[in-house]
Amino acid sequence: MLVVVGAAHCGAMAEPRTISVWTRAALNAQEAAAIKGAAAAFNRSQSAFKVELLWSSYRNYSDWVQSVAVTGTLPCLLEMDGPLLAQFAWPGYLQSLDRFVSAELRRDLLPSLVEQGSYEGHLYSLGQFDSGLGLWANRRYLAAAGLRIPTVARPWTLAEFEHGMQALAQVKGVEYPLSLAVYTGASEFYPYAYLPILAGFGGDFVDRSGSHAARGVMDGPQSVAAMQRFQQWFRHGWTRAVFDRNDDFEQGRTALLWMGHWKYSDMRDALGDDLMLLPLPDFGHGLKTGMGSWAWSITSTCPDPAGAWAFLSHLMSDAEILRVTNANGAVPARKSALAKSPLYGPGRPLQVFAQQLFSGSGVARPASPGYGAISKAYANAVRAIITGADVQTELTRAAQIVDADIAANGGYPH
Numbered sequence: 001m002l003v004v005v006g007a008a009h010c011g012a013m014a015e016p017r018t019i020s021v022w023t024r025a026a027l028n029a030q031e032a033a034a035i036k037g038a039a040a041a042f043n044r045s046q047s048a049f050k051v052e053l054l055w056s057s058y059r060n061y062s063d064w065v066q067s068v069a070v071t072g073t074l075p076c077l078l079e080m081d082g083p084l085l086a087q088f089a090w091p092g093y094l095q096s097l098d099r100f101v102s103a104e105l106r107r108d109l110l111p112s113l114v115e116q117g118s119y120e121g122h123l124y125s126l127g128q129f130d131s132g133l134g135l136w137a138n139r140r141y142l143a144a145a146g147l148r149i150p151t152v153a154r155p156w157t158l159a160e161f162e163h164g165m166q167a168l169a170q171v172k173g174v175e176y177p178l179s180l181a182v183y184t185g186a187s188e189f190y191p192y193a194y195l196p197i198l199a200g201f202g203g204d205f206v207d208r209s210g211s212h213a214a215r216g217v218m219d220g221p222q223s224v225a226a227m228q229r230f231q232q233w234f235r236h237g238w239t240r241a242v243f244d245r246n247d248d249f250e251q252g253r254t255a256l257l258w259m260g261h262w263k264y265s266d267m268r269d270a271l272g273d274d275l276m277l278l279p280l281p282d283f284g285h286g287l288k289t290g291m292g293s294w295a296w297s298i299t300s301t302c303p304d305p306a307g308a309w310a311f312l313s314h315l316m317s318d319a320e321i322l323r324v325t326n327a328n329g330a331v332p333a334r335k336s337a338l339a340k341s342p343l344y345g346p347g348r349p350l351q352v353f354a355q356q357l358f359s360g361s362g363v364a365r366p367a368s369p370g371y372g373a374i375s376k377a378y379a380n381a382v383r384a385i386i387t388g389a390d391v392q393t394e395l396t397r398a399a400q401i402v403d404a405d406i407a408a409n410g411g412y413p414h
Contacts, residue, residue, distance in 0.1 A: 017050070017304055018050050019049050019310075021054065022054050022065070023056065028266075033327070034320075035324065036053065054075065069091075075302075076298065076307065077299075085119055086371060087368075097298065109335075110335070113126070113333050116130075116295065118367075127293055128333050129293055130333060132357075136263075137275075138252065146167070148160070151279065152359055168255040168256070169238060177238050177255050178256045179240075182243065183242055190378065190379040191375045193260070196290055199285065202285045204217050205366055205402075206368065211406075213403055214374070214402035218377075218399040219399040224391055224392050226283070228391045229283075247270075249267065261350065262330070280361075287359070288362075289357070291362030316334070321334055331353050338354060368412065369409070377399075
């Protein structure tokens, strides 16, 4: 329970203490309304603290936050993309949440979010949701092609997936079978969405055993084989590098879309009962999918961590988790909230996302302080590969950039 401290010399109530909160620009109006609603509800619920939201207008929000961090002027509570946690925790920009998070809350969190929020044995962030990455499908086109509907227990194999794209290419109305959402550009989407392809072939970004070196891993034979196959999908015409529009799936130009949860409401409105969510394929090393999403951290310069935690605790309530996940389609962060969600659970439209995560298929991006360099180097390599560049050359160049960053920072010592 929050206690309001009285004024020192009179009976008047003290002014609420301001808790500054920075958040990225929401992907849709419903998600933005959910965050605003959460802040308003918190401010109404008590009088000790007042949350003030600052919405970023920066396209490269994470780069902007990094530039501010070095000045020591970060807000109390900060939203950040999950894989960048180590990049902010390593130099001491964040404070541990261990003293705030109860054992009960920790047990109720999705294990993937505990993994994402931890660095060097301490918990530094909490997310209201994890992400879902899968294959969105047009039911009508799959039926016309006579394709088996895959499940998490029995996903498509690589051969089935490629056969399916070949069959879908012959279906009337399909301009090309698969959208890989390359319109997102060389952003965090590329590392997030295409790491499961590397992992499906046995590859990865870096050596996770300790050195985090990229040479021999990002450009190793498994990763090269994965991206060569990826490139072949473009050469066969099964997918296209479409940068000037982002609604080919919704408009029925494609039968499949390699995408996350965040476009669910738009796709549902466009396709109705024809919209299906399928698991990602098994490329030989088991079903792999993306995991991790935006999360909240208390900064080390916050003058009122108790107030920041009061709001973060409010955000992590079932009611607030469901408010935002009903808006953006993401996987609720708590098992208790997941059980109440109208989007998840048996027979619900997005249950595949939860099934993939609970089956252990999620592939976390490396928890490295140098993840920013990893992400940008790989994304730039993918962009070149999409346009036909030599796969080995591009991945080797990316690996060299990553290892140069590690060397420049002395190996990121603990």
